Amino acid sequence: MLCDQCHRTVTSAVVFDVDGTLGNWHSQFLAFMSLWLDEEVSYGYDGRRELSDYLGLRKEVYREAKLAFRSGGYKRWMPTFEEDKEHPLEPILEACWGLDIWIATTRPWRRLDNVDRDLEFWLDRNGIRPKGIVYGEDKYAQLARIIDPASVLVAFDDDIEQIREGIEEGFEMCFRFSKWNTGMSWGRTVVPHAASDYLGMAQVIETEKRWKNES
Numbered sequence: 507m508l509c510d511q512c513h514r515t516v517t518s519a520v521v522f523d524v525d526g527t528l529g530n531w532h533s534q535f536l537a538f539m540s541l542w543l544d545e546e547v548s549y550g551y552d553g554r555r556e557l558s559d560y561l562g563l564r565k566e567v568y569r570e571a572k573l574a575f576r577s578g579g580y581k582r583w584m585p586t587f588e589e590d591k592e593h594p595l596e597p598i599l600e601a602c603w604g605l606d607i608w609i610a611t612t613r614p615w616r617r618l619d620n621v622d623r624d625l626e627f628w629l630d631r632n633g634i635r636p637k638g639i640v641y642g643e644d645k646y647a648q649l650a651r652i653i654d655p656a657s658v659l660v661a662f663d664d665d666i667e668q669i670r671e672g673i674e675e676g677f678e679m680c681f682r683f684s685k686w687n688t689g690m691s692w693g694r695t696v697v698p699h700a701a702s703d704y705l706g707m708a709q710v711i712e713t714e715k716r717w718k719n720e721s
């Protein structure tokens with residue numbers, strides 16, 4: 507893509523949420539919760555309501571569980587959605603070749619520093635070298651202050667609330683479907699793209715690359 511003013515090449519970017527978008531956070535967290543609660547937890551969650559409500563836990567208890575989950579370093583080994591494949595994220599990484607990758611993730615509760623070693627470990631382990639990482643519920647607003655949303659080909663997220671925030675900030679959003687969010691209510695939100703696996707996500711990136719190059 508060329509800059510309107512200076513006519514120099516401007517690098518395009520792709521943005522990814524991590525938990526539930528690139529990584530299968532829910533399956534690992536529910537497995538942990540079976541241990542933490544010492545009772546078998548059902549895997550029927552579909553995003554229709556808060557996970558704490560689904561598990562029948564008060565918010566404080568749920569937060570303590572999440573803290574314990576994170577403190578144990580579990581997230582370093584968060585599974586992907588296609589565990590049977592050796593390099594499941596390969597189609598995405600290939601589609602992102604030559605593009606800047608940004609990671610936009612919600613800040614873990616009680617985490618005040620700007621570095622999440624477990625997240626960095628996970629990204630590195632999966633071959634992802636991001637240009638930058640933003641943390642927080644307002645991650646898309648933060649990102650829009652750092653990079654021009656127009657330079658972002660597409661941003662992937664599995665949370666419809668975050669999709670809405672991203673659209674409001676001017677990002678081209680793609681909803682990442684999985685069994686964990688099929689029950690989420692879209693309301694009046696019109697989501698430009700949707701993908702239900704890594705290949706589908708890679709195809710959205712390729713389509714946006716072609717569209718941006720032709721326009």
Ligand SMILES: [Mg+2]
Nearest residue numbers: 523525526664
């Ligand atoms: Mg997520």
